[in-house]
Amino acid sequence: MESAAAGLRPPEGAAADWTVPQRWAHYSAAEHALWDRLFARQARQLRSRASRVWMRGLEALRLSKPGIPDFDELSERLMASTGWQVVAVPGLVPDAVFFDHLANRRFVAGSFLRRPDQIDYLEEPDVFHDVFGHVPMLADPVFADYIQAYGQGGQRSLGFGALAKLARLYWYTVEFGLVEEEGNLKIYGSGIVSSHGESRFALDDPSPHRIGFDLMRVMRTRYRIDDYQQCYFVVPDFATLLDTTLNTDFAPVYAALEGMDEVDPTALLPGDRVIHRGTQARGAISASDAGSSSRQDPAGPPA
Numbered sequence: 001m002e003s004a005a006a007g008l009r010p011p012e013g014a015a016a017d018w019t020v021p022q023r024w025a026h027y028s029a030a031e032h033a034l035w036d037r038l039f040a041r042q043a044r045q046l047r048s049r050a051s052r053v054w055m056r057g058l059e060a061l062r063l064s065k066p067g068i069p070d071f072d073e074l075s076e077r078l079m080a081s082t083g084w085q086v087v088a089v090p091g092l093v094p095d096a097v098f099f100d101h102l103a104n105r106r107f108v109a110g111s112f113l114r115r116p117d118q119i120d121y122l123e124e125p126d127v128f129h130d131v132f133g134h135v136p137m138l139a140d141p142v143f144a145d146y147i148q149a150y151g152q153g154g155q156r157s158l159g160f161g162a163l164a165k166l167a168r169l170y171w172y173t174v175e176f177g178l179v180e181e182e183g184n185l186k187i188y189g190s191g192i193v194s195s196h197g198e199s200r201f202a203l204d205d206p207s208p209h210r211i212g213f214d215l216m217r218v219m220r221t222r223y224r225i226d227d228y229q230q231c232y233f234v235v236p237d238f239a240t241l242l243d244t245t246l247n248t249d250f251a252p253v254y255a256a257l258e259g260m261d262e263v264d265p266t267a268l269l270p271g272d273r274v275i276h277r278g279t280q281a282r283g284a285i286s287a288s289d290a291g292s293s294s295r296q297d298p299a300g301p302p303a
C-alpha cells in the first residue's frame, strides 16, 4: 500500500486511523476465482525467480489456500510469526497515517481486487499487489523489522521535509528490490513480484541497470511510475538492509543530499557497483517521481 498527501480526515465509514473492515464475505465467487488465476500464474513464474525469503513467507502464511485471503486469518498467522497485522484501508492514506501503521507493525492493504481486464495493469495497488506482493516478506523477522524501521524513519523524515528522498528507499527496496542469493539475482520487491511482465523483465531483460545497493545513491535516484524500472538496486541480504537503516543517522544524510544532484534512473555513477550495465533500450523516460511525489506504490506498469 502507499501513502499520499491526501486530506487529513478519514473518509466516511473509515476509523480514525483510516482502517476499514475488509468485508471478506462480500467478495464474489468470480473475484475469488480471479485471485486464484493470478496466484497460479504468478506462483508458477516466481518459482525460480523469487527470493527464498518471499517463498518461505508464502508457504508459512499458507497463502496458496484458494481464494482471496481473509485479513483476520492472515493477521493471526503473521502475528504468531513476526507480530505484524494486515489492515484494510480504502485507498491512499496520508503519509503520517501510513508511517504510524508501519511503525506499529500494521501493514495497510487495499481490499478491492482488480477487474479481469486489469489482470496486467491497474492504477492503484489492489489486494493482490498488497497481499501476494508484500505480505510474504513480513513473515521474515529481519524484513519485518526493516519495514517497521522504515515507518519510524518515515515519521522522522516528515520533520525534515525529506519524505521524497526517503520514499525512494521504499521504492527501490520494498517495491522494486532485488537480492543476491548464492550468486544469483532474485526478486523480493512487491511491485515486481505481483507483476507478470516485470518479474521477467527485472531479471532477464538487458535494458535496466542492476546496481549494488547504496543508501545515499538510492535516495538520490528518481524513479519512473509509468513503466518498468530503468534501474534496480541489489541488496546482498536483508540483514545488511536492516543494519544500514537502523545505524544511519538520517539527519546529516538529508542535509548532504540537499547539496547533491538528483540522479536519473538511466545514469550510472563512478562509484556504482555495477552488476549489469543496462542497454536502456526500453526507451526514454516519459515520467518519473521528479522528486515531487511521495507516492509509495507502483502504478502497475503495463505487461
Ligand SMILES: [Fe+2]
Pocket (backbone or CB within 6 Å): 001, 002, 125, 129, 130, 134, 175, 190, 191, 296, 297, 298
Ligand atoms: Fe506496494
